[in-house]
Amino acid sequence: MTMKKALTIAGSDTSGGAGIQADLKTFQELGVFGMTALTVIVAQDPHNSWFHEVFPIELSTLEKQIETVLSGIGVDAVKTGMLGTTELIELAAKKIDQYQLKNVVVDPVLVCKGADEVLHPENADCLRDVLVPRATVVTPNLFEAGQLSQMGALKTVEDMKEAAKRIHDKGAAYVLVKGGGKLQHEKAIDVLYDGTQFDILEGERIDTTYTHGAGCTYSAAICAELAKGQSVRDAVNIAKEFITEAIRHSFKLNQYVGPTNHGAYRKLQK
Numbered sequence: 001m002t003m004k005k006a007l008t009i010a011g012s013d014t015s016g017g018a019g020i021q022a023d024l025k026t027f028q029e030l031g032v033f034g035m036t037a038l039t040v041i042v043a044q045d046p047h048n049s050w051f052h053e054v055f056p057i058e059l060s061t062l063e064k065q066i067e068t069v070l071s072g073i074g075v076d077a078v079k080t081g082m083l084g085t086t087e088l089i090e091l092a093a094k095k096i097d098q099y100q101l102k103n104v105v106v107d108p109v110l111v112c113k114g115a116d117e118v119l120h121p122e123n124a125d126c127l128r129d130v131l132v133p134r135a136t137v138v139t140p141n142l143f144e145a146g147q148l149s150q151m152g153a154l155k156t157v158e159d160m161k162e163a164a165k166r167i168h169d170k171g172a173a174y175v176l177v178k179g180g181g182k183l184q185h186e187k188a189i190d191v192l193y194d195g196t197q198f199d200i201l202e203g204e205r206i207d208t209t210y211t212h213g214a215g216c217t218y219s220a221a222i223c224a225e226l227a228k229g230q231s232v233r234d235a236v237n238i239a240k241e242f243i244t245e246a247i248r249h250s251f252k253l254n255q256y257v258g259p260t261n262h263g264a265y266r267k268l269q270k
């Protein structure tokens, strides 16, 4: 049996709900063979309010991982997650060009949930200038869309649309701005823009704070569906159902973190 293959170039979330762990679980759930190139390792401090510490991988180590997969195997789709430094972002962009990758989902991770300040502003500039132009779909959350569009805080669906336009101007084929739990709205609203048309995705808004890894899971589901040959619009709609179910069945891991439940969508299909 041949399986479609996807690569995630992303960070390790030791707590298992986000990052490369979320991506692999999601690929598996959607029947796609997942492969990884690790960019950073994130550890959390149990004795200091779950403070996140980020340890970047050597540039040459990332390059060897990407070469293993792209030169040695080949992929049907790729996604990027937390990249950590401008050097790692630039390397990911170089490889996308070198291998002329087609289905490229860029999740422009600038912050972990809860933080509202970019620790490394140079990463936002680099993502905007170097990776966004190479994206088939770029998936900023409300905060990241404000940063990438240079509009600052976004508060309304109209703001999200304007941000999507400005990010699209940077060269991404599709822009998906996630309103999520941060937008004041009765629904969980995301805006998809292809340069001409806006699609408003309205999901049920679930009353929970256990949404750790929601963005990683959503972008991984889009990547998996693109690998299977879906159009961007269909991939995003399937992924929206996937993430809504995952959030509906999210759970508490400890006093600090509650991840989404990657297996929930599969159970719905039975």
Ligand SMILES: Nc1ncnc2c1ncn2[C@@H]1O[C@H](COP(=O)(O)OP(=O)(O)O)[C@@H](O)[C@H]1O
Residues within 6 Å of the ligand: 113, 140, 141, 142, 178, 179, 180, 181, 182, 188, 189, 190, 203, 204, 205, 206, 207, 208, 211, 212, 213, 214, 215, 216, 218, 240, 243, 244, 247
């Ligand atoms: N409480 C919620 N109920 C339903 N959907 C949500 C909720 N919070 C976020 N979402 C959805 O989850 C997906 C990921 O969005 P978001 O949580 O904003 O991303 P990130 O994890 O990158 O911050 C989006 O489709 C968003 O609309």
Ligand SMILES: Cc1ncc(COP(=O)(O)O)c(C=O)c1O
Residues within 6 Å of the ligand: 010, 011, 012, 013, 014, 018, 019, 020, 042, 081, 082, 109, 111, 112, 113, 211, 212, 213, 214, 215, 216, 217
């Ligand atoms: C390695 C890694 N990637 C990405 C994220 C972003 O997660 P989310 O999907 O909640 O935006 C996190 C957050 O902790 C992380 O640790």
Ligand SMILES: [Mg+2]
Residues within 6 Å of the ligand: 109, 141, 215, 216
């Ligand atoms: Mg995110």
